[in-house]
Amino acid sequence: xxxxxxxxxxxxxxxxxxxxxxxxxxxxxxxxxxxxxxxxxxxxxxxxxxxxxxxxxxxxxxxxxxxxxxxxxxxxxxxxxxxxxxxxxxxxxxxxxxxxxxxxxxxxxxxxxxxxxxxxxxxxxxxxxxxxxxxxxxxxxxxxxxxxxxxxxxxxxxxxxxxxxxxxxxxxxxxxxxxxxxxxxxxxxxxxxxxxxxxxxxxxxxxxxxxxxxxxxxxxxxxxxxxxxxxxxxxxxxxxxxxxxxxxxxxxxxxxxxxxxxxxxxxxxxxxxxxxxxxxxxxxxxxxxxxxxxxxxxxxxxxxxxxxxxxxxxxxxxxxxxxx
Numbered sequence: 001x002x003x004x005x006x007x008x009x010x011x012x013x014x015x016x017x018x019x020x021x022x023x024x025x026x027x028x029x030x031x032x033x034x035x036x037x038x039x040x041x042x043x044x045x046x047x048x049x050x051x052x053x054x055x056x057x058x059x060x061x062x063x064x065x066x067x068x069x070x071x072x073x074x075x076x077x078x079x080x081x082x083x084x085x086x087x088x089x090x091x092x093x094x095x096x097x098x099x100x101x102x103x104x105x106x107x108x109x110x111x112x113x114x115x116x117x118x119x120x121x122x123x124x125x126x127x128x129x130x131x132x133x134x135x136x137x138x139x140x141x142x143x144x145x146x147x148x149x150x151x152x153x154x155x156x157x158x159x160x161x162x163x164x165x166x167x168x169x170x171x172x173x174x175x176x177x178x179x180x181x182x183x184x185x186x187x188x189x190x191x192x193x194x195x196x197x198x199x200x201x202x203x204x205x206x207x208x209x210x211x212x213x214x215x216x217x218x219x220x221x222x223x224x225x226x227x228x229x230x231x232x233x234x235x236x237x238x239x240x241x242x243x244x245x246x247x248x249x250x251x252x253x254x255x256x257x258x259x260x261x262x263x264x265x266x267x268x269x270x271x272x273x274x275x276x277x278x279x280x281x282x283x284x285x286x287x288x289x290x291x292x293x294x295x296x297x298x299x300x301x302x303x304x305x306x307x308x309x310x311x312x313x314x315x316x317x318x319x320x321x322x323x324x
Contacts, residue, residue, distance in 0.1 A: 007065075007074055007284070009156075010155070011063055014058075014114040016056070017048065017054050017055070017118065018126075018310060019051045019118070021051070021120065025119065029050065033121065034127060036128040036130060036192070037130070038132065057312070060116075062078070065276045066078045068313060071313070072281060072302065072323055073323055077102070077103065077147050081134050082113045082134055087112065088113040091113060114136075124269055138160060148176045148180075152182060155283060158190065167197075174204070186205075187213070209238075210238075211242065222234070234253055235253045249263045282299035
């Protein structure tokens with residue numbers, strides 16, 4: 001049965017604040033370079049005041065993937081929780097402007113819309129400090145079951161796996177998608193997420209058709225020290241594993257078949273959203289029934305476009321040029 005959407009994503013609805021900074025700034029504020037830390041509202045206010053002037057843009061890992069996929073021509077929807085505040089309305093407006101449907105109702109909550117403070121150093125590495133605010137309130141009640149059943153691929157964000165009610169929403173969403181004959185994709189998001197929820201992720205894999213992970217995340221999931229060992233387990237566990245290795249490119253594993261894709265050439269300006277853009281390119285091509293090597297090619301090209309500029313979402317003209 002044909003679908004209304006190519007992709008529907010579920011994830012944290014976050015507004016990003018990106019600023020260029022120095023290693024010294026990270027040291028002064030006790031930040032571990034290239035990491036993601038969860039912070040409270042008071043810390044968010046303190047860091048916001050201390051950060052250099054930056055750029056504000058709607059973000060969130062799977063929301064970024066949805067935005068990039070829409071720029072690549074996919075039909076996309078996103079489910080995620082924002083507050084009924086200025087940042088929440090800005091988040092919704094940004095998605096609408098790029099053609100992503102956002103049917104989730106605004107939260108009637110005292111917690112404001114989430115924001116991620118992203119410090120980018122001169123080597124292009126990004127260090128993230130995230131205040132989750134309203135987005136952690138996402139639950140089964142926020143699922144648009146009709147939209148989920150009407151999307152070729154459901155894409156779930158590992159960052160949202162912390163709250164128990166969000167985990168229940170993931171399981172329910174996967175059940176809806178599979179009952180409609182759709183595919184379910186999952187991003188592990190971060191090795192720290194994996195360490196906290198390894199058992200939950202492994203249990204969820206029974207309902208997952210496509211897994212996205214980087215080298216560190218897949219090793220953490222299967223508790224392996226070597227990438228090849230983790231990849232071998234993935235081949236036996238997941239129908240389709242898409243594993244990224246930064247400048248070493250990516251590996252797409254489907255049973256005994258493996259496709260190695262080189263990283264597309266790029267001048268690294270900001271690595272924010274590289275994995276998000278990669279997943280967007282891969283899923284946008286996969287939803288159109290492109291062969292796996294073409295999915296990986298478009299994924300790598302989208303990732304290169306993302307890291308060649310500040311922010312996680314390349315402009316529409318750049319993305320359109322990648323589609324051949």
